Amino acid sequence: MRVNVSAGPAAAGLRPLSARSVVLSMLLAVHPPELPVKDLVRLVEPFGIGGSTLRAALSRMVAAGDLWRADGVHGLSERLLARQRRQDDAVHPRTRAWDGDWEMVVVTATGRGAAERAELRARLTALRLAELREGVWLRPANLDRPLPDGLRQVAATYTARPDEPAHDLVARLWPLTAWASTAHTLLRSASDAPRPADRLTAFAAIVRHLLGDPVLPPALLPPAWPGPELRSAYAGYQREVGASVGVEGSVKG
Numbered sequence: 001m002r003v004n005v006s007a008g009p010a011a012a013g014l015r016p017l018s019a020r021s022v023v024l025s026m027l028l029a030v031h032p033p034e035l036p037v038k039d040l041v042r043l044v045e046p047f048g049i050g051g052s053t054l055r056a057a058l059s060r061m062v063a064a065g066d067l068w069r070a071d072g073v074h075g076l077s078e079r080l081l082a083r084q085r086r087q088d089d090a091v092h093p094r095t096r097a098w099d100g101d102w103e104m105v106v107v108t109a110t111g112r113g114a115a116e117r118a119e120l121r122a123r124l125t126a127l128r129l130a131e132l133r134e135g136v137w138l139r140p141a142n143l144d145r146p147l148p149d150g151l152r153q154v155a156a157t158y159t160a161r162p163d164e165p166a167h168d169l170v171a172r173l174w175p176l177t178a179w180a181s182t183a184h185t186l187l188r189s190a191s192d193a194p195r196p197a198d199r200l201t202a203f204a205a206i207v208r209h210l211l212g213d214p215v216l217p218p219a220l221l222p223p224a225w226p227g228p229e230l231r232s233a234y235a236g237y238q239r240e241v242g243a244s245v246g247v248e249g250s251v252k253g
Contacts (some may be wrong), residue, residue, distance in 0.1 A: 017201055018059035019049050024066070025204050027076050028084050029241040034075030039245055046196040086126065090210040091231050091238075098142035098217035102160045105147070107135040109154035120154060128214050130173035138173075140166070142217045166220055174214050176222055182209060183226040190233060203237045206230055 017025070022044050029034040035043075037058070041051050049057075058074055061067045067074045076084060105124060112120070120132075127147065129137040138160065147157055161170055170176070186209055190202035213227050221227075 009074075017047070017197065017204065018134060019044065019053050020066075021204065022047050022049060022200065023061065023074075024080070024242060025200055026245075027067075027074075028080070028087055028207075029238045030245055032075070033081065033084055034073050034140065035245065036073050038072075040074065042246060043101075043241075048197065054059075071196070086211065087207055090207065090213065091234055092143040093213075093215045094214060095142050095217075096144045098140055098219065100161060100166070101141040102138050102162060103129065103141045103143075103147070103161040104158040105129055105137040105151065105155045106154045106158070112154075123148075123151070125184065126211075130214065132173065136161075138212065140217050140220060143215060162199060170216060170220050174216075176214075176225075179209075180222065180226050183230050187226065187230060187233060191235075199237070204235055206234050206237075210234065 023040060026040070026043050027035060037055070040058070041054055044054050058067065058069070062069050062074070065077050068077055068081060075219075107120065109120075124131075124137050126141065129139050131137050141159065153158065186202060186206045190199060190206060193199040193202050210230060213230075215227070218225075
């Protein structure tokens, strides 16, 4: 079973951006993720969003718990700060040299409802694990991150050395050709985008696609893997957003 990757351009999603999407994209790209209203008004203007539309969107986002507001400044809520941390990790993954070991997680909890099972699958996918069979998840042990303590309440964790050749196992777990094809499509979309709105749409799709990169050891990747190029392109866009905000050091990386 192949999981944790986008399967094509439609899955990556070049979606039209609403006022809410533009505001979130701007705040997710800057560190710390907070901006005065006057800066937000200036930043969203190239996207055809007027001041009254922006203020209405901000009010709805505060009411929905997406943002906090204080003294004319809006920032990401704690829930969306977690999203920014996942996005940062997708753009700047922490890796270590791979020695051939694999992480393996075996789900041991029983009697869970559909919502709980779906939530656990989402957690494991976010950890860049892939499901070999129902309840058995694994990946090469090249990520420099511990598995969360709470995971051990519902699963057992192991270090493994599969007998199956690593390249064959990777090919069964992740559709790398499809992921790379979508990545190249998104890079072209970002390069060819003529307007700020088109660029933001393309780079929003790029960062979503990066969340599905399995971040495999270089030895297990196909030739000319586009992951680093995709990360570099998005990091460059982050720097553009930071420069437009005018706050030195506002963009991570």
